[in-house]
Amino acid sequence: MAEYKAPLKDIRFIMNEVFEAEKLWASLAGTKDSVDMETADAILEEAGKITASLIAPLSREGDEEGCHFEDGKVTVPAGYRDAFKTFSEGGWAGLTGNPEYDGMGMPKMLGAQYEEMLYSADISFGLYVCLTSGAALAIDAHASEELKTKYLPKMYSGEWNGAMDLTEPHSGTDLGMIRAKAIPNGDGSFNVTGTKIFITGGDNDLSDNIIHLVLAKLPDAPSGSRGISLFLVPRNKVDENDVVGENNKVTVGSIEHKMGIKASGTCVMNFDGAQGWLVGEENKGLQAMFTMMNYERLSVGIQGFAAAERSYQNAVAYAQDRIQGRSPTGVAAPEKAADPIIVHPDVRRMLMTMKAYTEGSRAFSTYVARFLDISKFSDDPEQKQHAEAMVALMTPIAKAYMTDRALDTCIAGQQVFGGHGYIREWGQEQLVRDTRITQIYEGTNGVQAMDLMGRKVVANGGKLFELFASEVATFIEAESDNQAIVHLLKPLAASVERLSDTTEYVIKAAQSDPSAIGAAAVEYLDLFGLVAYAYMWARMAKVAAPQADADEFYDVKVKTANFFFARILPKSVSLVESIKAGADEMMSLTAEQF
């Protein structure tokens, strides 16, 4: 496995040049006094260093060793504890946390870059940190002052970890069916009882306590998803002086044996009358989770392309080094027994595809993070509302499209290695295994597609979609005289047109056929993702083109943009055709006929 190198140059290009972070932060009420470029840049630099030197070296061995479950306790693989301690001391878990409780208050646009590096180094390790940040986010948004004061500083500092406890054995996607109960104790606390499964980081020996956010039902709560409340349940009781005490009747049943992310303990958690506190309002637990969900879903998307970045780095190094066969256009390395495989068109096709997806994803995640920041830090109601709408629209794409393409990319990265790609020591197969879960958790990609197609597009008659379409149209209009990228604008416009047309088609079909949404959803999300990436690549090309002669980095950007348009965007043609074939063929078989 090649050594991980944080792609700081590309991160800066996207954050600073394409999306003009400095200008944005200076303009927002919530960031103009607290964030400056110098700090942001130092954070990136440091994140690049610490992830590459401290965490990335753990990943391979962590996968081999995995987590252990003994005597009711989960222990992490060798090296993880020390690394976590060092890492936490840097305050990374609180990077985007609320400064009132000792968080650093950095914007998500920066946080997204740091998360990428963290996940590239090792998804398993990153999960411990990011689950804590995610739980802290929900607490910060919805919990009482008392809970916030008590728990947030310790979570930001990494002294305590966080976990999210939603899924139960019979209810995953369909949370309306959960059975965990919460009975009021009379003192403002609740007794929480139930079994939760698939709890990432549900228990571990990285820190002194685990703060669980548990979905449960109050007595007489309405049935279904409107009767779910959110509770904060610490694994160990914490006294008034914040001293961690005895176990709070929160125990681990077992850990799962999984395809990947083996260094991350996936726990069955048993709550047996554990003491917990309500977070947010009664029966509004799902809404409380939704605040955090947008961040979490973006974060999972980032996991995907972060692993893909690692796979790409490895594949490039291998393709430059491995010699096999001769170039079809003549010997390229006459001094060697064969040419490096990077001369072969098909190897290049795989590498270019990986590069185009990964850098496209980086741009896209930054684009979405930017809207998250505007919606959080702006004091202009109109700007805020627009950003919230864009977040709502883009979040399912960020989660599903980024992870789907990430798996493709990691598979390609394995393919470049030939047979060695299948062997564990080279690391490429681990990236495939680790990435596979990102298409599943935090709402499967099918669920994301339904969210996009149903709630975000059809339910509002395409209003949110129009926001995106008009943004791209404005860009095309503004650049129409830009000779450097004019060759990209035509196919971009055509692809947006195709997407608009398909959007209308589905909205119309859904009026008479309830299956139309589900039948179109996954391919629609794919199509939307492609068009969004085409837009990203056009924007990158726009910034890069004027500098292409002076600096190879920018020249490569333009070439990669060209590749995306020539060899990837055509997929949109097929997707439209599939969607327009309609739902009939999918629904006609009886369950038995399968």
Next chain:
Amino acid sequence: MPDYKAPLRDIRFVMNEVLNSEKHYADLGAEDASPDMIDAIIGEGAKFCEEVLAPINQSGDQEGCTWSPEGVKTPAGFKEAYAQFVEGGWPSMNAPVEHGGQGLPESINIVLSEMIGTANWSWGMYPGLSHGARATIEEHGTPEQQETYLTKLVSGEWTGTMCLTEPQCGSDLGILTTKAEPNADGSYAITGTKIFISAGEHDMVDNIVHVVLARLPGAPEGTKGISLFIVPKFLPDTAGNPGDKNGVTCGSIEHKMGIHGNATCVMNFDGAKGWLIGPENKGLNCMFTFMNVARIGTSIQGLAAAEGSFQGALAYAKDRLAMRSLSGPKNPDGKADPIIVHPDVRRMLLTQKAIAEGTRAMIYYAALQADWVQHGEGETQKDADDILGFLTPILKAFCTEAGYEAANHGVQVFGGHGFIAEWGMEQIVRDTRIALLYEGTTGIQALDLLGRKILMTQGAALRNFTKMVHVFCKENEGNESMKQFIEPLSTLNKEWGEITMKIGATAMQNRDEVGAASVDFLMYSGYVCLAYFWARMAETAQQKIAEGTSEGDFYNAKVQTASFYYDRILPRTAAHAQMIANGGSSMMEMDAEHFAF
């Protein structure tokens, strides 16, 4: 872990009804292969796969193989299952009678291979790998070599391997360095290291027969200087039993993503005694004689993945309750509907089904061609060989790519449980991943198809196939109910040729254009082939429905799956066509050093 049930009804549908195997075997002169006989064989095979092999699939994955200096221990139950397999006479089924075989056509063996592969791919590789060694010796061995080795390989008492890959050479065999020095007694001393040798060492049999690629002293460089050698693990004594240990050892086994039950060995040859097989320096040519059949064997891994993961996902989708159908509750008494009501779950299941059943038809069809290659003569043999040669890279690469996609859908249908080992779905993904790599990667197959098979024959290989499709379309021209298939099929069939011509023309200017188009071209070709076989299956099913049948549901499902394939999967060809049309410049322009930006 899903139970495996051999899809006997579908196997019969493809063999008997679509491909008319009864006539095929009669034409072939394979008197023993009567429909009853075949049914009995396949039924027995199914039982063995379901009852013996499937139950040790997951445990084999978890336990894996264990290496020690004494050798490799296979997972619990593997050895016993193999003994049963040999006792049942299964290894000899398709071998010539004169070498102790039962002389049944290869195509029947392919059906058995499918069932074995779906039940337990890792296990199946042990007998499966013997195929290459067996075919080489059968084809090129001297009578003595055949007497000594072939009989034992046929009976299954010994297994075989093919030792090709070396640390520095995989796809490019021209740079292999293993040496063969002549001994005074006519044998050779083989020295070198081979890697990725599946079943190179194990505890299931008394002896392992390696067929090793090596270079004679003074051999020409590159692929024209490679010869084949038989190198047994134990040197047979005068009675033909395993005698002295030969100088060949297993240095280690690989830790892999999947197929843990199969030992992937580093084999060290240290002056090991070997015997030349076939002419000097013609080793690669000798291997090509059976490469096609070997590659059908690998393509089955795609079919097996699709079938196995489909069976698991289907059972789960009918059982697992989550959410309500958007068109109203389908299971009003339950807390939620089974997830098979949801369109997207159906999309995944139908994709798996279309791939499993479609690739089955494709592979079985190819297997019938293999029968003619082995047992036919003159024109018949040549035509079959041409078609098989053309289909082989498509089968190997497309079926495994599609099967891998299906396996990933299987995980996805299971949601979070798909990622958990005990449910078995993620194992299928891990096991199948290798199929896209070994026996020539997808990229290598694509170059073989477009370069060697099509452009080097000026398109003749493709025309053979498109002619057949064309005739089929013509035959169905007036058939209203087939129109939904015939129209797109005949359009694509025509476009296929046009795309090929265009690539041929651009490749004259720039040879990189072949490689730049190759994988998209292969996938395009695969989808069109699958469309042809789905149309044939739909045609058969519609005939049965028209004739009147008590199995209306079965045949209707066939037609509907065909419609699904045409409506929702076949459109992928449009993207591949456009990517090919956009050429290779955007992938070739970048400097190799600049990829790292």
